[in-house]
Amino acid sequence: MPSLDIFNDDAFSMASLTRAINEQPHVPGMIGAHGLFTEEGVTTTAVTVEKDGDTLALVAAGERGSVAANVAGSKRKLVTFNTIHLPQRATILADEIQNVRAFGSETDLETIQNVVNKRLAKMRRNLDATVEFQRIGAIKGALLDSDGVTELVDIYDTFGLTQDSVGMALGTDGTNVRGKVITAVRTSEDALGNTTATGYRAYCGDAFFDAFIDHPKVKAAYERWLEGEFLRNDPRAGFLFGGVFWVNYRGKVGSTKFVGDDDAYLVPEGVPDLFATHYAPADYVEAANTIGLPYYSKQEAKEMGKGVLLEAQSNPISLCTRPKAIIKLTKV
Structure with a gap:
């Protein structure tokens, strides 16, 4: 009887699985959907950033032994940021695969691939949410771990900058x-x-957004607009006021919200290279010194062929090159 070896079939190699996870339909968060961040793969596990005044610039990698770029002026500073390794693992047991095969068939590759793809899709969603969390951290000036508390990168502190804020006195x-x-x-x-x-564009926490749209001066500005349609409908998707597009940001890790309830962050749009996400290669031999991809996946057999271990990972670092241009707004 023909048999399908899922542990040695090319359809389950690192290249095939990586292609599968990168081709899955993307479900971005709000920051990803707005296209603020450029994306680029790098061949190293770290990104070097140059500070010139209040501006940060990514430094291009060079060949070992080649002439380095000249850095003039004492006010410039080079800092290296390590990309953040985000691995996930899952186990697919042989019995789990058996239960989803077509009845009486051992050669139906599609049913096995479906099990793998469903698990990859779940991993992909987790990675998407984590990258989104990292990007909102770059806007706020600090990248946090998944607990929402542990600080991984503090952009302002690293470069000796302070965040500018404006109190809106919405009360x-x-x-x-x-x-x-x-x-x-x-x-x-x-x-x-x-x-x-x-x-x-301003990304607003819940309490800030509610206080903003309920403020008498804001409500008065929209009383006659389309016969008061703004005051009747849900405005959380966004509206224009004072030349700024205001949106209620949704997203949290556990009980920690991506944007604090009483805060908002004013972000300039259309500024070249203001935000960037760089992806390093995976920690696989096959990926070493290649241009990093947003997602990787690989599998290996469990002992005695009892199942398969599946891993997905991403290795991003998201940074803001002009952090002083991001203004924190407070409700008080």
Whole structure:
């Protein structure tokens, strides 16, 4: 009787599984969906960043022994950030595969591949959520671990910068909210210098967003817009006020929300290379010194052929190259 060897079949090699996990339908978070971050693979496990004033720039890798790029001026500083290794493992037992085979068949590859793909899809969703969490951390200035507390990278502290913030005083009815918004935008523009943003977007925590849309000055601005449609409908998907597009950000790790309830972050859009996610190669022999991919997957047989161990991983680092241009907004 013909038999399918799932442990040696090319359809389950690292290359095939990596291609499968990268081809799965992507379900991005809000930051990923808005396309703020450029993505690029690197051949190393670390990314070097140069600080020139308040601007950070990625430094290109060079061949060993070649002439290095000249770095002039005492105010420049080189710092290396290690990419963050995000591995996941799962076990698929032989009995689990047996239960999903077509009845009476040992040669139906599709049913076995379906089991693997379903597990890869779950791993992919976990990795997507983690990369999204890392990207919102880059916006906020600190990348945190999955517990939402442990700090992995503090961009401001590393480069000796402080975060600019604007208190919106949303608890006071007479606050000139539009004036506060313009102040925040001007602060960001000052940090950008000669670089011009095409627009601004604010990612708001729940309490901040509720206080913002309920403020008398904001409500008054929309009373007559489309006969009060804004005041009747759910505005969480976003709306324009003071030249800024305001959205209610959703996302959390455990009980820790990606954006604090009482906070918001003003982000310039259309600024070249403002945000970047770099992916390092996986820690597999086959991937060493190759250009990193967003996702990898590999499998190996369990002892005595009882099942298969499946691993998926990503090795990203997300950074903001002009952290002073990101303005933290507070409800008070």
